[in-house]
Amino acid sequence: MVLSSAFQIKTSGFNDVHDITAKVESILSKIKIINGIVNVFVPGSTAGITTIEYEHGVIEDLKRAIERLAPQNIHYDHDARWGDGNGFAHVRAALLGPSLSIPFTNGDLQLGTWQQIVLIDFDNRPRTREVCVQIVGE
Amino acid sequence: MVLSSAFQIKTSGFNDVHDITAKVESILSKIKIINGIVNVFVPGSTAGITTIEYEHGVIEDLKRAIERLAPQNIHYDHDARWGDGNGFAHVRAALLGPSLSIPFTNGDLQLGTWQQIVLIDFDNRPRTREVCVQIVGE
Amino acid sequence: MVLSSAFQIKTSGFNDVHDITAKVESILSKIKIINGIVNVFVPGSTAGITTIEYEHGVIEDLKRAIERLAPQNIHYDHDARWGDGNGFAHVRAALLGPSLSIPFTNGDLQLGTWQQIVLIDFDNRPRTREVCVQIVGE
Numbered sequence: 001m002v003l004s005s006a007f008q009i010k011t012s013g014f015n016d017v018h019d020i021t022a023k024v025e026s027i028l029s030k031i032k033i034i035n036g037i038v039n040v041f042v043p044g045s046t047a048g049i050t051t052i053e054y055e056h057g058v059i060e061d062l063k064r065a066i067e068r069l070a071p072q073n074i075h076y077d078h079d080a081r082w083g084d085g086n087g088f089a090h091v092r093a094a095l096l097g098p099s100l101s102i103p104f105t106n107g108d109l110q111l112g113t114w115q116q117i118v119l120i121d122f123d124n125r126p127r128t129r130e131v132c133v134q135i136v137g138e
Numbered sequence: 139m140v141l142s143s144a145f146q147i148k149t150s151g152f153n154d155v156h157d158i159t160a161k162v163e164s165i166l167s168k169i170k171i172i173n174g175i176v177n178v179f180v181p182g183s184t185a186g187i188t189t190i191e192y193e194h195g196v197i198e199d200l201k202r203a204i205e206r207l208a209p210q211n212i213h214y215d216h217d218a219r220w221g222d223g224n225g226f227a228h229v230r231a232a233l234l235g236p237s238l239s240i241p242f243t244n245g246d247l248q249l250g251t252w253q254q255i256v257l258i259d260f261d262n263r264p265r266t267r268e269v270c271v272q273i274v275g276e
Numbered sequence: 277m278v279l280s281s282a283f284q285i286k287t288s289g290f291n292d293v294h295d296i297t298a299k300v301e302s303i304l305s306k307i308k309i310i311n312g313i314v315n316v317f318v319p320g321s322t323a324g325i326t327t328i329e330y331e332h333g334v335i336e337d338l339k340r341a342i343e344r345l346a347p348q349n350i351h352y353d354h355d356a357r358w359g360d361g362n363g364f365a366h367v368r369a370a371l372l373g374p375s376l377s378i379p380f381t382n383g384d385l386q387l388g389t390w391q392q393i394v395l396i397d398f399d400n401r402p403r404t405r406e407v408c409v410q411i412v413g414e
Contacts, residue, residue, distance in 0.1 A: 001276065002173040002174050002275050002276050004173055004241065004243045035278040035280055036278050036410070036412055037175070037313070037315050037377075037410055037412050039175050039239045039240075039241055041239070041240060041241050041248060043248055043249055043250035043253060044250035044252075044253055045189060045190055045191040045196075045250060045252050045253045050370050050371075050373055050374075051321060051369075051370065051373075051374050052321055052366060052369070052370040053321040053354075053366055055354065055357075055358075056353070056357070057352070057353035057354035057355075057356065057357040057358065057363065058321075058353075058354045058363065058366045058367070058370075060353045061352045061353050061354055061363050061366065061367050062366070062367050062370050062371075065345065065346050065367045065371065068345075069203065069206075069207070069345070069371075070199075070203050076195070076199045077194070077195035077196075077198045077199050078191075078193065078195035078196045078199055079195075080195065081193075081194070081195040082193075082195065087195065087196065087199050090190060090191055090196045090199065090200070091196070091199050091200050091203045093189075093190075094188050094189065094190040094196075094200050094256075095188070095200075095203065095207075095233075095234070095371075096371070097188055097189075097235065097238065097373065098188075098189050098253070099238055099239050099240060100373065100375055101175075101239050101315045101317070101375050101377050102315075102317060102375060103280065103315055103317050103408045103410030105280045105410075110317060110319055110408045110410075111319055112319035112320035112321060114320075114321050115319060115320055115321045115374070118370075132241045132248045134174070134175055134241030134243075134248075136174055136175050136274050136275065136412050137278050137412065138277065138278050139414065140311040140312050140413050140414050142311055142379065142381045175313070177313050177377045177378075177379055179377070179378060179379050179386060181386055181387055181388035181391060182388035182390075182391055183327060183328055183329040183334075183388060183390050183391045207341065207344075207345070208341050214333070214337045215332070215333035215334075215336045215337050216329075216331065216333035216334045216337055217333075218333065219331075219332070219333040220331075220333065225333065225334065225337050228328060228329055228334045228337065228338070229334070229337050229338050229341045231327075231328075232326050232327065232328040232334075232338050232394075233326070233338075233341065233345075233371075233372070235326055235327075235373065235376065236326075236327050236391070237376055237377050237378060239313075239377050270379045270386045272312070272313055272379030272381075272386075274312055274313050274412050274413065
């Protein structure tokens with residue numbers, strides 16, 4: 001069995017990190033599939049999905065690591081060609097990836113106690129993001 | 139229902155980036171499964187799969203970020219032990235990952251408008267890569 | 277059909293890399309599902325899953341790249357707030373990701389010859405990790 005769902009989230013860009021665990025759990029709680037895989041996917045080329053302990057310190061630490069990985073203040077060919085100013089966001093998104101698959105059993109995501117699913121918006125402006133939640137199981 | 143498919147792609151290595159979206163869509167268009175998850179996987183330890191806006195500027199920006207992440211011109215124990223000269227490729231592949239899962243609904247991949255699936259070959263020579271496309275759904 | 281399994285592994289932390297391919301293959305060999313997707317997932321926010329050629333040189337090269345990505349000896353807000361001393365581990369885990377999906381066909385994982393599934397424990401102390409193996413297929 002397959003269930004396709006989605007939700008929207010307003011972001012401010014520039015490494016904006018959002019805990020989306022409750023949104024995913026809410027979808028799982030309303031369906032009859034209790035064992036399987038949840039795929040969380042963000043359409044678009046300037047955002048990513050991963051897990052972290054959603055705690056202010058870790059979030060700031062992660063933002064700094066992403067800034068080191070693809071700094072805002074260096075040259076990007078994308079910006080030179082298109083003038084978008086978000087070349088750093090494209091590179092960050094490609095490195096982190098737009099997709100995360102998580103097992104669930106008896107209706108429960110198999111996350112650790114201090115592990116949350118997060119959307120990170122790398123773009124250089126506010127966005128309304130669609131997040132796809134695809135569930136395959138029985 | 140499960141469908142297993144694959145295709146081959148010739149690469150030149152050294153961060154060679156290929157848009158494989160049309161290949162994946164072509165497989166989806168020929169089967170009866172219309173809702174589910176597509177897993178795109180590259181066997182081998184010197185290539186990776188992600189998504190980007192497939193545009194010359196972004197591609198060059200991503201290549202430079204990968205070069206910063208695991209530079210070609212530093213020492214690699216792998217090369218010292220085996221003389222392969224592709225230690226940088228192994229590290230890059232491990233960090234990016236060989237696998238991407240994407241939801242599809244009514245036969246359509248839920249990608250963004252400017253988001254393409256790409257294979258990146260990190261190896262230090264031309265390769266013919268097999269890309270596995272595993273589809274689970276209904 | 278869905279099969280949920282798991283196994284435990286003792287780690288020493290600080291980028292401790294474990295080849296878990298045989299554990300995953302052992303689970304696959306005992307079930308009736310022969311085609312589908314295996315999702316390997318580590319609960320917790322200080323460990324990750326990827327694939328590498330499990331060879332001493334590559335392992336050391338990867339550890340050095342991870343150290344460059346999120347060095348141990350810089351400031352972490354997480355440590356300043358909580359005194360855990362493992363801020364670097366949280367950042368590393370968020371960047372690598374806790375999840376990997378792999379296709380299998382006729383009971384065989386579609387890995388390359390020199391490609392192994394690895395758990396990397398980034399934490400700053402020994403841990404006993406649970407690894408979830410969720411199999412969806414037919």
